[in-house]
Amino acid sequence: xxxxxxxxxxxxxxxxxxxxxxxxxxxxxxxxxxxxxxxxxxxxxxxxxxxxxxxxxxxxxxxxxxxxxxxxxxxxxxxxxxxxxxxxxxxxxxxxxxxxxxxxxxxxxxxxxxxxxxxxxxxxxxxxxxxxxxxxxxxxxxxxxxxxxxxxxxxxxxxxxxxxxxxxxxxxxxxxxxxxxxxxxxxxxxxxxxxxxxxxxxxxxxxxxxxxxxxxxxxxxxxxxxxxxxxxxxxxxxxxxxxxxxxxxxxxxxxxxxxxxxxxxxxxxxxxxxxxxxxxxxxxxxxxxxxxxxxxxxxxxxxxxxxxxxxxxxxxxxxxxxxxxxxxxxxxxxxxxxxxxxxxxxxxxxxxxxxxxxxxxxxxxxxxxxxxxxxxxxxxxxxxxxxxxxxxxxxxxxxxxxxxxxxxxxxxxxxxxxxxxxxxxxxxxxxxxxxxxxxxxxxxxxxxxxxxxxxxxxxxxxxxxxxxxxxxxxxxxxxxxxxxxxxxx
Numbered sequence: 001x002x003x004x005x006x007x008x009x010x011x012x013x014x015x016x017x018x019x020x021x022x023x024x025x026x027x028x029x030x031x032x033x034x035x036x037x038x039x040x041x042x043x044x045x046x047x048x049x050x051x052x053x054x055x056x057x058x059x060x061x062x063x064x065x066x067x068x069x070x071x072x073x074x075x076x077x078x079x080x081x082x083x084x085x086x087x088x089x090x091x092x093x094x095x096x097x098x099x100x101x102x103x104x105x106x107x108x109x110x111x112x113x114x115x116x117x118x119x120x121x122x123x124x125x126x127x128x129x130x131x132x133x134x135x136x137x138x139x140x141x142x143x144x145x146x147x148x149x150x151x152x153x154x155x156x157x158x159x160x161x162x163x164x165x166x167x168x169x170x171x172x173x174x175x176x177x178x179x180x181x182x183x184x185x186x187x188x189x190x191x192x193x194x195x196x197x198x199x200x201x202x203x204x205x206x207x208x209x210x211x212x213x214x215x216x217x218x219x220x221x222x223x224x225x226x227x228x229x230x231x232x233x234x235x236x237x238x239x240x241x242x243x244x245x246x247x248x249x250x251x252x253x254x255x256x257x258x259x260x261x262x263x264x265x266x267x268x269x270x271x272x273x274x275x276x277x278x279x280x281x282x283x284x285x286x287x288x289x290x291x292x293x294x295x296x297x298x299x300x301x302x303x304x305x306x307x308x309x310x311x312x313x314x315x316x317x318x319x320x321x322x323x324x325x326x327x328x329x330x331x332x333x334x335x336x337x338x339x340x341x342x343x344x345x346x347x348x349x350x351x352x353x354x355x356x357x358x359x360x361x362x363x364x365x366x367x368x369x370x371x372x373x374x375x376x377x378x379x380x381x382x383x384x385x386x387x388x389x390x391x392x393x394x395x396x397x398x399x400x401x402x403x404x405x406x407x408x409x410x411x412x413x414x415x416x417x418x419x420x421x422x423x424x425x426x427x428x429x430x431x432x433x434x435x436x437x438x439x440x441x442x443x444x445x446x447x448x449x450x451x452x453x454x455x456x457x458x459x460x461x462x463x464x465x466x467x468x469x470x471x472x473x474x475x476x477x478x479x480x481x482x483x484x485x486x487x488x489x
Contacts, residue, residue: 016481023477029470037284044277052273052281052434059161061272062116062259066455070262076112081260086251096244101237103256107210109230114210116259117165117203120237123254125158129246137238138162140209143231148177148209156239156249165206165259172198174205175219182217197223267455270446275439279459282436286417286467289347293354293416294409300355301362302405306397308363309370310389320367323360331357335423345423347430354419362408366401373397403482410475414468421464436460 017023040048051057062081071077082105090102107114120138127133138150150170151162164170172192179185192198198205201223210233211226235256241249266276308319335353373379374397382392423429424437425444439460443449448456 013481017477020477020480022473023481026470026473026475026477029466030474033283033287033467033470036280037287040280040284044274044280048277048281049432049434052278053431055271058268058272058274059163060119060121060255060257060259061268061274062261062263063268063272064270064451064453064456065116065261065263066267066453067265067276068260068262069265070267070455077110078113078261079107079111079115079258081263082115082258084256084258086254089254089256091251097241099239099241099249099251101239101251101254103235103237103258105233105235105258107228107230107233111228111230113207113226113228113261115165115206116261117163117206118235119164119255119257119259120162121160121255123156123158123160123239124250124252125156125160126248126250127157129243132243132247133157134239134241134247134249136160136162136240138164139236139238141234141236142209142229143233144212144229146181146213149173150209153240165203168193168198168202171202171205174209175201178205178208178213178222179219181213182215182219182222184215266459267453269439269442269448269453269456275456275459278434278439279436279463281434282439282460282463283467285347285433285435286420286464289351289354289420290413290417290467290471291409292351293358293419294412296351296355297358297412297416298362298405298409301359301408302366302398302401303393304359305363305366305368306370306393306401309367310374310393310397316367320364323363326357327360329357332419332422335419336426336428340428345428345430347433350420350423350430354416358412358416362412365404369401369404370397373400403478407475407478407482410471410478413471413475417464417467436463 036043045051060083066078068080084103088103090104092100092102094100105115125134134156135153136156137152137154140148140150142148150164150173152173162170169189172189172195175195175198176187176189176192179187187195197220205223207226208222210229211222212229213222239249241247264274264276266274266279269275269278304319304323308316308323311319335357338353379392379396382396387395420429420435421437421440424435425441427441429435429437429441431438437460440457443453443456443460446453446456
């Protein structure tokens, strides 16, 4: 085939493709998906798959919260995340042995709850004299003039991470303060930790520190239905270092986070992981697996089907019986069994499994088309001139099936994407990768649907649907152009 003919054919194809509106829409979606996948390391973080498995990395994020734009559609607005670094804090030194750090926090009007918690971390301590180790206390000064003692005189080390809203001791201190203000009772903080109310509300007691609390109220009512108290709050961290020459407290990397009740573009999951980052990275896996499986399955199926048709006779019978054996195997149960038996399944192994069970239908169609092509005059001429079987198959028959191959590749991608997502959803996918199926698996494990965590379920599901729709639009357009029987007047 001359190069001039190839160029003319491509030009004619592009002219016809421009008239297919569905195909143009599919190409636009595909370009967007490819851009999103390629830029994932830059728009999120380059080593997200490694960090995705580390719960400690995400401890600064709130857990199970919706995206920030959700506030546009609800009357009960949820406070966003607010982070303070050392330059954002007020740091004073009343004496050589005392350092006071203050963070001003504004709880805006119209928001339903205060922050989900407070995380203070990255305070570096060089301890040379353990007998005079630094200690810290934390207070929350409220706009109504009341002060909540969160921590009192606890040892401070470099490993100290202060987690208000997640620490049972701090939650017990909040409960002690709440009962004292509302009911006038003095509780023992140690005994309060054993109180069933504290045990059941470790993560929610922090809401009462940002709620209206007055004498005469019932503590349990405030816990169950806190009325927000908007205004300016001040978080005070008081560090006492009796031996400043021996023990050094370094605040250069200090970070204070007021955990929001909404976060980012897609919210967070039960570990506080940024679902937006996970969904962006999941597009890389879906596109890679979908295209690889589709291309390899099509190549194997075409080659197998054409070879079977051309050889004919007993070899054709044998090859078709092998095809029927593979086709009769229920692929998904076998994939589940193999994955469960092997244990750690890599993405490439998933591709291998999906290709093994994905070529049979293509092979049968390719065989039926090749049976007609091999009877053409030019095939007989090539055989008469002494061309070998391989040359006839790959030089004269397979190129005639390329139009079918292109359409098949596009139409096969959605099935491969769904198969990978199904395996990951069932917990058999690659644990080192971030995929939409794994996000859905975690959502199912944590009962996200029944708890109303829609932001954890809908985006990955829609992502799978968009990838499927993209290639269906492209494949359908290609089929209309390349299959004369589907051409429209």
